[in-house]
Amino acid sequence: MTDDIRWEVVEESSLSLPDHEAIAALLAQAFPDWSHWYVGGRSWSGMQPERRVLARDQDGVVLAHVGIRRMFITVGGRDVLVGDTGLVAVSPRLQGSGKGRELMERTHAVLDGLAVPYGFLGAGENRIPFYAKLGWHEFPEVVGTFSAFTAEGAGITNTEQGGWMVRPVAAALEDWPAGAIWLNGQEV
Numbered sequence: 447m448t449d450d451i452r453w454e455v456v457e458e459s460s461l462s463l464p465d466h467e468a469i470a471a472l473l474a475q476a477f478p479d480w481s482h483w484y485v486g487g488r489s490w491s492g493m494q495p496e497r498r499v500l501a502r503d504q505d506g507v508v509l510a511h512v513g514i515r516r517m518f519i520t521v522g523g524r525d526v527l528v529g530d531t532g533l534v535a536v537s538p539r540l541q542g543s544g545k546g547r548e549l550m551e552r553t554h555a556v557l558d559g560l561a562v563p564y565g566f567l568g569a570g571e572n573r574i575p576f577y578a579k580l581g582w583h584e585f586p587e588v589v590g591t592f593s594a595f596t597a598e599g600a601g602i603t604n605t606e607q608g609g610w611m612v613r614p615v616a617a618a619l620e621d622w623p624a625g626a627i628w629l630n631g632q633e634v
């Protein structure tokens with residue numbers, strides 16, 4: 447019932463347990479390899495978001511989702527405030543019908559409203575073209591060090607090159623510092 451989709455932007459502390467369960471149910475479908483993470487009311491895998499963009503149907507089922515959290519990361523030795531963006535998901539039955547684009551346009555509006563210098567995300571290789579199409583810029587040479595999602599247990603330190611993507615919000619892309627990224631924690 448795509449005609450009956452209702453979009454919401456919600457703050458984390460306003461979410462009820464049924465809300466978390468409905469989000470987790472979507473994430474388990476959208477990320478089937480990691481469905482064991484999204485059980486019960488566990489609607490996140492690493493850093494818990496502070497704000498969510500949600501689409502629901504008339505029964506309250508969550509059909510699309512993004513989580514955002516403001517945080518400082520270190521880039522080339524400088525602290526940079528970003529709106530870390532993750533848990534990007536569209537219900538499998540709606541994928542490929544433009545809902546991901548709409549989800550990200552709404553996410554961009556939230557980032558604009560937060561007036562962070564940059565949106566930031568880590569994209570899997572096969573998702574980079576999706577975000578690039580929607581105005582995110584990848585730094586393929588840049589190495590990022592981050593803590594693994596604690597949904598897997600200990601948040602051990604990992605390093606990956608490529609897939610780090612930035613969307614300029616209140617600052618210019620040219621002013622993104624050169625150099626390695628240290629997240630000093632988990633991503634959303």
Ligand SMILES: CC(C)(COP(=O)(O)OP(=O)(O)OC[C@H]1O[C@@H](n2cnc3c(N)ncnc32)[C@H](O)[C@@H]1OP(=O)(O)O)[C@@H](O)C(=O)NCCC(=O)NCCS
Nearest residue numbers: 534535536541542543544545546547569570572573575576
């Ligand atoms: C990634 C995801 C959110 C995209 O949502 P979607 O509803 O399928 O995307 P849309 O139909 O709105 O596509 C928007 C545009 O991106 C393009 N696109 C989507 N996925 C793409 C991909 N993997 N590679 C290249 N382009 C892609 C579409 O062709 C479309 O382009 P167009 O507007 O020029 O026609 C969705 O497929 C999903 O939930 N996947 C599983 C979870 C996931 O991988 N999340 C991202 C983790 S980094």
